[in-house]
Amino acid sequence: MSQQFGISAEVARLRETVATLHNELVRYGLVAWTAGNVSARVPGRNLMVIKPSGVSYDDLRPDNMVVCDLDGVVVEGDFSPSSDTAAHAYVYRSMPEVGGVVHTHSSYATAWAARGEAIPCHLTAQADEFGGEIPVGPFALIGGDDIGKGIVATLSGHRSPAVLMRNHGVFTIGPNARSAVKAAVMCEDVARTAHLARMLGQPAPIAAADVDALYARYQNVYGQAPAPSTNR
16 A cells, blocks of 8 residues: 555656646747647656647646556546657657656757758757757657657667657657756757857867767766765
């Protein structure tokens, strides 16, 4: 009984987290109408929490988030899950280190996806967050797990947490849902700046060794160090 209570409490926490994180997609202008979605893996369980399909962002609440297993089958919830559920589920099955997945059609990044062109690394901020270019994944139809297969094939072994799925939009991954949302925000910011730079001329390259150094610093040094333990 106590174990079941722990699972229920974790699912309830993630329902709230996932519902709240959808507000960030709206706040940063990454979505239109009901497009886009956030999901989170339930730690230690073959479960995920994901947005319901076709529900307005204004109406998203913790109680209408949908709990699915990692085959995309609904196990808890009164709504149909996102049309991208099979893609999210495939990513979680294939990449156990991933705890959150996000999908957007953010304008500038999706324009690069429509061109089928990776975003080259010409910015220190891109080197920090993505460790190099933001790659392009293959075209795949919506509804099955082909999108998930394309995400996994493109991002496995790649430092970027974002992929531009050809003719579709952006998918991002992270150790948790908040990290995946951050990657989606930063992907659009980089795509917009890269587009503006192209309008001015040919962007200046960054040496590969400098990209590596920037990535290592940002991933391992930037930010606040954890507070020292007071345990004796």
